[in-house]
Amino acid sequence: MATAQPGERAVVEALRAGRVAEARAMLADMADPPPMLLAHACARAGDVEGEIAALASILAREPRQLQALLAMGEAQQKAGDRRAATSFFRTALAQAGVSAVPPALHPLLERARTHVAENSDHFSTHLEARIGDVASASPRVRHAVDLVLGRVTLYLQQPNMFYFPGLPQRYFYERAEFPWAAEMESRTPALRAELEAALADDVGFTPYVQTSAARPPANNPLRDDPRWSSFYFLRDGEVVAEHAARCPATMDALTLPDLARVPGRGPLAIWSMLRPGTHIEPHTGLLNTRLICHLPLIVPPGCGFRCGSEQRAWEEGKLLIFDDSVEHEAWNRGSALRVVLLFDIWRPELSAEERAAVSVILSAIEGLDLSQG
Incomplete structure (x- = not known):
């Protein structure tokens, strides 16, 4: 991790001391303020719009930056956009599955999992209230609803040797x-x-x-x-x-x-x-x-x-x-x-x-x- 420059250290110290306005003023005076530090300062100030803008600048350059994905999920959650938050959280969780995760981010990953579960329940409740009895029209409609709600996994034909196209996907x-x-x-x-x-x-x-001698075990x-x-x-x-x-x-x-x-x-x-x-x-x-x-x-x-x-x-x-x-x-x-x-x-x-x-x-x-x- 890069060493913080003197100006950045002063911002960090101000934020730790609770002097949020002072920290934001110092960042405003910088020609190129560090986006993550700017996002953190905006978050402490309750400026969700500024926080999202700062995090977006990071993700534009590094789309799979784990800390920024988690922070963006939290920011979207605060902004009230549960669907956007869930999208960022799920991307972060997927990225965490294929890369080393610093211990400091483990609590944030757990929060992300909690938010995803809560948002899914919220989405399910509101969607089912709006569609009413439509899901009972047929087993296929029920399956479609369960898929969109994430209650079941989508399984498709995946034969190991020969695939004939156009056949119904029925279990x-x-x-x-x-x-x-x-x-x-x-x-x-x-x-x-x-x-x-x-x-x-x-x-x-x-x-x-x-086991066959003519094939690998x-x-x-x-x-x-x-x-x-x-x-x-x-x-x-x-x-x-x-x-x-x-x-x-x-x-x-x-x-x-x-x-x-x-x-x-x-x-x-x-x-x-x-x-x-x-x-x-x-x-x-x-x-x-x-x-x-x-x-x-x-x-x-x-x-x-x-x-x-x-x-x-x-x-x-x-x-x-x-x-x-x-x-x-x-x-x-x-x-x-x-x-x-x-x-x-x-x-x-x-x-x-x-x-x-x-x-x-x-x-x-x-x-x-x-x-x-």
Whole structure:
């Protein structure tokens, strides 16, 4: 930090002694008064307009100067402009997250967090009073209001491999939207009986995330961990004969939905097992051209699932259908196994021609051999 010049030290001493008018007079006599000192003097004098002008001159040169951002937030708060204050406070908090913060500014950061929370509550109260019952018009309107109020985070499709543009940004699809859903749900008792038989024999389940010699190890805490395990019926679009023969009712049920068929890649159909105390951390899937379906077969208390900003509970025998290209996570905080029948289907918005085209593209990617010249 630069050493204060004699004139500046005199201003600081005057301010410390409470001689604000004297300090401002000395600053007025300077050809180029230090803007932060000028802002401080204006603040002590109750001259909010002068304080804002001095801080603005600093931020014009250094837009991410942390002390000036915090001070500007405080000045805008005093001026009664809560929205402006919140904007400066949020920028300051973001900057504090990526730079070293002097200990002297820590209390100001805490004040900034308090102001942001209070201003958000104030904004929410006044906005909801003005819009009245509009938010109840539909779930989408409610979601839009929650987003503008900062009550939920915006999550968008972020597939790891292939993105198809123009598809709706929906976290969940409802069971009633799919004509095959009711029939499949009605078969739950038979499907659960096959699952219980396999569990009794303790066969067929392997870790869902496995290390492959052909790929770098996945950065996943459940890699090669049997706490998250799978029993495959369809893998990369091919029937796993041994498992299929063991579970004819399950294989027959899988003929009902419009599975996402891509030669060499899909569909996928598994029992997905989550052991007690296991958390599948937030992640996104490979594609946004499919939906993932869960038919819950065993769901003990303490299990939960989140996709985007919405959390839902599994209910045995009731399909849960979601877009796995949106960030999602799952957990089993109970004391027993959780098992769902998991399979993927085409997004209903894709036309037959688009599905065929996507299938060709994904198959080409899957079959590409870069070792050939």
